[in-house]
Amino acid sequence: MRIHLVNPSDVSFGTAVITPRWLYVLAGATPAAFEAPSIVDETLEPFDAGTVAAGDVVGIGIHTGNVLRGYEVGCAARARGAFVVFGGIHATLYPDEVREHGAAHAVVSGDGELVWPQVLADCAGGSPAARYDGGRIDGDAFVSARWDLLPEGKYMWGSVQTVRGCPKHCSFCSVWRTDGQKPRQRRVAAVIREIVELRRRGFKFVLLADDNFYPVTLADLAAADRRADKQRFAALTELREERFALMAELARLPGDMIFYTQITMEAAEDPAFLQAMKKAHIHGALVGIESVTPEGLKAVFKNFNDAGEALVTRLQAFRSHGVHVLGSFIFGLPTDTPSTFDATADLAQRAGVSFAQFVMLTPFPGTIDFGNWEGTEAAAATVNGTPLKRYWLIPSSQRPKIYSPHPLMAADEIRARTQQVWDRFYALSAIWQRSACVKSIRSRLAFMLISKLYRQMYANTGIATDSARHARSARRARWLAKAARRLFVTAPMPDLQEPAGLAGRVVSKHLAIRVVT
Numbered sequence: 001m002r003i004h005l006v007n008p009s010d011v012s013f014g015t016a017v018i019t020p021r022w023l024y025v026l027a028g029a030t031p032a033a034f035e036a037p038s039i040v041d042e043t044l045e046p047f048d049a050g051t052v053a054a055g056d057v058v059g060i061g062i063h064t065g066n067v068l069r070g071y072e073v074g075c076a077a078r079a080r081g082a083f084v085v086f087g088g089i090h091a092t093l094y095p096d097e098v099r100e101h102g103a104a105h106a107v108v109s110g111d112g113e114l115v116w117p118q119v120l121a122d123c124a125g126g127s128p129a130a131r132y133d134g135g136r137i138d139g140d141a142f143v144s145a146r147w148d149l150l151p152e153g154k155y156m157w158g159s160v161q162t163v164r165g166c167p168k169h170c171s172f173c174s175v176w177r178t179d180g181q182k183p184r185q186r187r188v189a190a191v192i193r194e195i196v197e198l199r200r201r202g203f204k205f206v207l208l209a210d211d212n213f214y215p216v217t218l219a220d221l222a223a224a225d226r227r228a229d230k231q232r233f234a235a236l237t238e239l240r241e242e243r244f245a246l247m248a249e250l251a252r253l254p255g256d257m258i259f260y261t262q263i264t265m266e267a268a269e270d271p272a273f274l275q276a277m278k279k280a281h282i283h284g285a286l287v288g289i290e291s292v293t294p295e296g297l298k299a300v301f302k303n304f305n306d307a308g309e310a311l312v313t314r315l316q317a318f319r320s321h322g323v324h325v326l327g328s329f330i331f332g333l334p335t336d337t338p339s340t341f342d343a344t345a346d347l348a349q350r351a352g353v354s355f356a357q358f359v360m361l362t363p364f365p366g367t368i369d370f371g372n373w374e375g376t377e378a379a380a381a382t383v384n385g386t387p388l389k390r391y392w393l394i395p396s397s398q399r400p401k402i403y404s405p406h407p408l409m410a411a412d413e414i415r416a417r418t419q420q421v422w423d424r425f426y427a428l429s430a431i432w433q434r435s436a437c438v439k440s441i442r443s444r445l446a447f448m449l450i451s452k453l454y455r456q457m458y459a460n461t462g463i464a465t466d467s468a469r470h471a472r473s474a475r476r477a478r479w480l481a482k483a484a485r486r487l488f489v490t491a492p493m494p495d496l497q498e499p500a501g502l503a504g505r506v507v508s509k510h511l512a513i514r515v516v517t
């Protein structure tokens, strides 16, 4: 019985940017009694069903964006006589749909690593169960990825997870509902070991694939400290100290390492944290800015963000500590007006944001926004018989780009204005101006190349409605990706040792936490 793990994608760039972590984690969770899984990442090359024999297991991981392709892979694998197993966030949310459309024998919900051996044993015995609940496992139980199975020279960035879950509750995000609001932090030693292994293989860029790298804010600590019962304060303090302990260990890794993570804007109020990030070589972070207006932030339950000039100051705090911001903005909020687009582009440039993404409001299943939208008239409309509330089942070329009618603007206007903001932010002159944040001419040119690649991969292939522009963009992205690879991958360090004294759970007791009440 061979095991195949498939990461579905309609678009293949030949070279990919970031290693899809779930593939290598499930490979790590595969018991030694089985052969190592054959891994297919369709962002590199399409899956060939001809490699599958009757009785094999084909594991497919899906999020809402790649569902349709995932179902095609499932049907093709089942037709070859394989056991088809689905997992990932979308399978967790819609197990019945996965069985109906993806020809699944089994659907795994939640975290996959601990339940995977049981799934494989049942397939080997010829009778997998229809459902497996992987639950939310503790940070100590996260399984390390099998980086020894990585294909040579295909990826630019490694990916390592340090925490799952996020205490916030943004209305457009499903993470706090699926991964939970309790941060589940992984052992420092396990994180460092994986990074050392990646560096040995020539990866100096690593994405910390976390929901929120800053799960405990100073305000959380201050609120907990005001309570008579100090249990919560002690628990939060420990979580925070673990973050610092992790960053202290990251700081001991080779100086050319570059980490990038996702974080909330509140970290700007925490200079000690930002300084530790810089020392830890965390040179960049995606910050969910979402909206530049207070009304917009209220609409997405993100009141902990700032708007206007206060926002500019907060974002500049990241820059002044050497952390580049990839600002993420949402367009199409009911509070947006035609002037919001230019105001956002201006603010992004003024605030010293190095990179930015401008996404159109999409109701992702599992979110509050989706729950509110699912019952509306707009969601009941159909495209070729499929209701919009199941939009991921509609081929992407026929799918609308905006799902809720906007009080002021037509869907096409929002799409066109969003595209204009991408065009403006990533115009050569604007990128050149922003590239002054790095010193040498070589670094500035690299900055420009990365900016163009980012835009090509995320904007033009996602927003463009006409297929010619879409295809042209994919071609350009492929070309840019090949050129950019050399910037990211470096000489392997096969002899790199783990930092001395790396222990199980490292908690730096010496860290004094000053809470401002």
Ligand code: B12
Residues within 6 Å of the ligand: 017, 018, 019, 020, 021, 022, 025, 026, 058, 059, 060, 061, 062, 063, 064, 065, 085, 086, 087, 088, 089, 090, 108, 110, 111, 112, 113, 116, 159, 161, 173, 174, 175, 179, 209, 210, 211, 359, 364, 365, 458
């Ligand atoms: C890292 C990340 C990215 C990286 C991905 C890099 C890469 N090559 O993998 C980048 C930055 C590129 C990215 C982009 C996007 N992302 Co993203 N991303 C994440 C993040 C933070 C972590 C994913 C990860 O690697 N986790 C670590 C692995 C080990 O966990 P996992 O994937 O969940 O897998 C576990 C289980 O799900 C399960 N499992 C998974 N697959 C399978 C398969 C089988 C067979 C089994 C048994 C089990 C199983 O077992 C695994 C181990 O426990 C998640 C948040 C999250 N909590 O999932 C969002 C998340 C997946 N992203 C999301 C979104 C929306 C996007 C974008 C659309 C954003 C945008 N607007 O552009 C794009 C889409 C890009 C694309 N075309 O695919 C949403 C998806 C929502 C949804 N319902 O689908 C999430 C959940 C975040 C959110 N805010 O809601 N993302």
Ligand code: SF4
Residues within 6 Å of the ligand: 166, 167, 168, 169, 170, 173, 174, 175, 176, 211, 212, 264, 288
């Ligand atoms: S958007 Fe970010 S801060 Fe908000 S709940 Fe999701 S992960 Fe947490």
